[in-house]
Amino acid sequence: MRRGLTVVLAVLSSLVVSAGLLTVPAHATSTHATSSDATASQRYAMPVEAYPPYQPQKTCARKDKPGTVALGRWLVARGGVYGGTLRACSSGGQSEHKDGRAFDWMLDASDPDDRAIADAFLIEAFADDELGDTDALARRMGIMYVIWNDRMYAAWDGFEPTKYLSSGCRTRRACSVTLRHRDHVHVSLSKAGARGLTSWYVEQALAPPTA
Numbered sequence: 082m083r084r085g086l087t088v089v090l091a092v093l094s095s096l097v098v099s100a101g102l103l104t105v106p107a108h109a110t111s112t113h114a115t116s117s118d119a120t121a122s123q124r125y126a127m128p129v130e131a132y133p134p135y136q137p138q139k140t141c142a143r144k145d146k147p148g149t150v151a152l153g154r155w156l157v158a159r160g161g162v163y164g165g166t167l168r169a170c171s172s173g174g175q176s177e178h179k180d181g182r183a184f185d186w187m188l189d190a191s192d193p194d195d196r197a198i199a200d201a202f203l204i205e206a207f208a209d210d211e212l213g214d215t216d217a218l219a220r221r222m223g224i225m226y227v228i229w230n231d232r233m234y235a236a237w238d239g240f241e242p243t244k245y246l247s248s249g250c251r252t253r254r255a256c257s258v259t260l261r262h263r264d265h266v267h268v269s270l271s272k273a274g275a276r277g278l279t280s281w282y283v284e285q286a287l288a289p290p291t292a
């Protein structure tokens with residue numbers, strides 16, 4: 082009986098293989114073993130944070146904030162160039178760059194490789210986790226909003242993409258690549274995220290190095 086079952090199983094498994102039903106997960110064939118792979122499979126002790134509300138910039142920072150810098154470095158490790166965080170308050174208008182909560186990730190939306198890097202991050206950040214928490218990584222990172230390639234992804238809209246046009250532009254055509262955010266991804270963080278107090282920063286700092 083046992084022998085017969087083994088034969089049946091052997092036949093079944095060979096059928097499965099020949100039918101091509103055994104598929105290799107796409108990421109297993111990827112040569113891009115980035116730090117994101119470790120993060121995606123990371124288990125957190127802390128629950129996922131609520132979507133942060135809009136917290137407008139009101140103060141002027143003189144020093145970089147640790148969460149903003151950590152996220153910026155993590156992003157640049159995937160490609161692109163570090164575009165900086167802090168900007169002087171002497172220029173007009175409100176910006177999270179002035180209180181150290183914003184990071185510019187220099188990528189070129191007209192370059193397919195750069196676009197793929199940015200889009201891969203957005204897909205990962207706005208994916209559900211294994212518990213079904215929506216936009217889990219973005220919430221753990223304390224992302225308040227992202228602007229990239231004429232689109233804005235805001236926590237208060239559940240990170241649904243909306244068309245973005247800078248207040249400095251009448252039309253998209255008259256708008257510079259910078260104001261259209263086609264030469265960089267702008268990431269603004271919540272106050273807690275910028276200070277490195279949300280779960281992604283806290284637990285990443287405690288996790289063993291993945292290199």
Ligand SMILES: [Zn+2]
Pocket residue numbers: 178183184185266267268
């Ligand atoms: Zn920016």
